[in-house]
Amino acid sequence: MPGAPAVLAPAYDHVVVGGGGAGCVVARRLAERGATVLLLEAGPDDAGREDVADAGAWPAMLGGELDWGLAYAPSPQVAGRRIPLPRGRVLGGSSSTNAMLWYRGHPGDYDGWGVPGWTWADLAPCLARAEGVLRVERPHDPHPVATALVEAVEAAGRQGAGGLAELAELTAASEDDGAGGRASRRWSTSRAYLRELPPLAPVPVSGSLTVLTGSPVLRVDVQRGRAVAVVHLVGGRAARTAVAGDGEVVLCGGAVETPRLLLASGVGDPADLERLGVPVASAVPGVGRNLQDHPLLEGVTLRLREPRGPVRDNGGGAVWNWRSSSPRGDAPDLHCFVTQAACATPAVAAAHHLDRSDPHLVGLGVGLMGSRSRGHLVVRDLAPGGAVDLHPGLLADPADRAALRQGLRDVLELADGPVFAALGAQRLAPLPPAGPTTSDTDLEEFMSLACTTFFHACGTAAMGREDDERAVLDPELRVRGVDGLRVADASAFPTVPTCNTLAPVVALAERLADLLAPWAVRP
Ligand SMILES: Cc1cc2nc3c(=O)[nH]c(=O)nc-3n(C[C@H](O)[C@H](O)[C@H](O)COP(=O)(O)OP(=O)(O)OC[C@H]3O[C@@H](n4cnc5c(N)ncnc54)[C@H](O)[C@@H]3O)c2cc1C
Structure with missing residues (x-):
């Protein structure tokens, strides 16, 4: 499924930015629900890479060519x-480079967020659904x-x-090593959701998913309070891909790149935007605050x-x-x-x-x-x-x-x-x-x-109750003050859960797809 399509369509129902722990889940689920989806990933494809697949090899990837090199x-x-601070820069994101521990956290982690729709009772079915796709x-x-x-x-x-x-x-399974033995092999979200799930039924029974790797997104184009397109590099050149009609852009760039993308798109504290020379599209002072690990x-x-x-x-x-x-x-x-x-x-x-x-x-x-x-x-x-x-x-x-x-x-x-x-x-x-x-x-x-x-950086574009002025996102993960723009990744956690963060990220991504589910019933 991943790779460079010969021609990109001028517009998609949804554009998902970042094909990481969350982005692969969001993209696949939205396409299953009937939308045409473009998934844009800055890094390369992870398919066929032995450094990614070998469960014991992840420490060697730290700081390497698949890492954003942050600190x-x-x-x-x-x-x-x-x-x-390692972060995966590859399809599957940090789920392709992480240590693979799968830990759901405690009901109190989610109930403690105090955000309607995000209790343990809401998220437990999402975790169960994910565990039917990922091997644990x-x-x-x-x-x-x-x-x-x-x-x-x-x-x-x-x-x-x-x-x-x-x-x-x-999130690894004991599999045939091709030499008569068994070896522990990684199950990233890219492998599970993009490669191992059965292909999507043809349009119009379900939607379609186009995955483009090597395509960093520079910013979201916000016009008159609505996200209308993304500007991204294709072969090193800037391209503009629109969202169709009432489609949406979903940011899944992770806890550092998502707030950067918000600022690049004019969403943030006006003082930060002025320093960076970006016109204000929506004044949201919480962008980049609340960093936790x-x-x-x-x-x-x-x-x-x-x-x-x-x-x-x-x-x-x-x-x-x-x-x-x-x-x-x-x-x-x-x-x-x-x-x-x-x-x-x-x-x-x-x-x-x-x-x-x-x-x-x-x-x-x-x-x-x-x-x-x-x-x-x-x-x-x-x-x-x-x-x-x-x-x-x-x-x-x-x-x-x-x-x-x-x-x-x-x-x-x-x-x-x-x-x-x-x-x-x-x-x-x-x-x-x-x-x-x-x-x-x-x-x-x-x-x-x-x-x-x-490795559990999160919280930098946090969701919150409608009346929480520090929140960047509303309880349905919509960016404050911008229509058609959501965030679905580790940035959205109000408080870091007491577990390794991939399981809650995947649960959040599954839940976001449910929130956008009305697409499944459009004519
Ligand atoms: C070394 C390491 C070990 C870890 N170990 C564990 C563990 O054992 N268990 C666990 O549960 N968690 C672990 N984690 C944490 C877990 O993997 C992350 O919390 C989770 O993957 C975060 O998901 P995300 O979708 O928010 O971000 P990511 O998975 O990091 O995905 C973000 C994606 O967006 C892409 N991207 C970013 N900016 C752009 C842009 N401008 N344009 C296009 N694409 C972009 C990135 O390349 C990346 O693919 C570990 C993380 C690391 C790095």
Whole structure:
């Protein structure tokens, strides 16, 4: 389905901008409901790429040719470090480059948004529908460090006590490797929704879907308060493709590029637009505010007695979710996963003299999923992927630092316990005697070196109730003050859910297609 069509039609019912985690879902579902749809993706096709398909290969893609190459700005809480923020620039978006954990979150995450139409009861059917398209599997042959995490939680009496450790659900499936064996293969939204679903029935029974890769969108053309066309590059030249009649443009560019596209289209804080030299189409001060992410500690490092062996599944395989003593809501707010390799920031590696290529090393990541800190972004250059200052505010809220300290202490207790000892594990970072008696100051110093992104940037074009003046989108994901323009991606979350963000993104995309469903009954 993807590729360059010989000729683009002058107009489509809907134009979907960004073929990522959300965009592939939105485009396919709208076409199924009877619309003619154009999906525009800046990056290349992902079909046939072994780096994308091999579930264990994703770390090698970080910062590579399929990455937008963004970074969070330095802040004191992260020891003045610049933290790379990977985002997929390829069909499937970050669902083609991510770590494949599938975690639905907690009902309270969605109910807590307080936006009509977006409760758990509204979204659970969308998740179920997505799980009928994406393959979601747990590891068939888990790595010993994955089973060790689950056993360590059990041995410490923490299983079920406000938490759960289990083999991870992954958007990857054990498939024939073509050489008589099995291998774990990725199921991105591009694979699931564009390639594996049966082809659309011919027009006019259903609509049609045209996918154009290598076509970055520069802006939406807003005239007299209505989105009428998109301006995009085709073969390096600017082209203009219109939306037909009462069709719509749906922005699915992700948490950084969607607010940039809004600003490029004249939607944003008038002061930002004036600085960027863009005439105001709609004054919406919330664009680019409310940037959120989960802080993740990459640093707890163990050296096993034996080499850890070849990578299985996604290179991890098990997770533990549990509650701190003061969680943000009802959901577990702390998260731990294993890595079948060293998982330490360059700053931790330098401070602890780690040789990250040592085949005996494994890691334990510690994330704060109920983070309260908020940040913002400042677009400096309107070109896709251009300069942007990203200030996520990681660990800025003292309550976040307290909760993550507790998470780190809990994980160190497991790392030093009998289950990992049976693997001959020796803790290399943070250096012993870090443990229950270590001071908060020492732990915070380690955290400032180990803190990085959990890759869950979101919230920068948030939906909200009709009376919420900070909201960029209304409860049906319409951009305030512009007809025929919606946002359906991670930017739309009012608050980051306590889970990895692909599942809620896909649920949101499925729901948006329902909101536009009247297309299915048009003559
Ligand atoms: C390295 C990494 C690991 C992660 N691990 C996990 C995980 O294990 N589990 C999980 O649930 N989540 C994970 N995530 C997060 C998850 O993948 C994202 O939250 C999700 O994919 C976001 O979906 P999105 O549609 O908002 O954006 P994306 O999936 O990033 O898609 C945006 C798309 O829009 C395209 N685009 C942007 N601007 C333009 C433009 N101007 N014109 C045309 N196209 C454009 C991009 O190229 C991209 O294809 C990870 C993310 C990364 C990067």
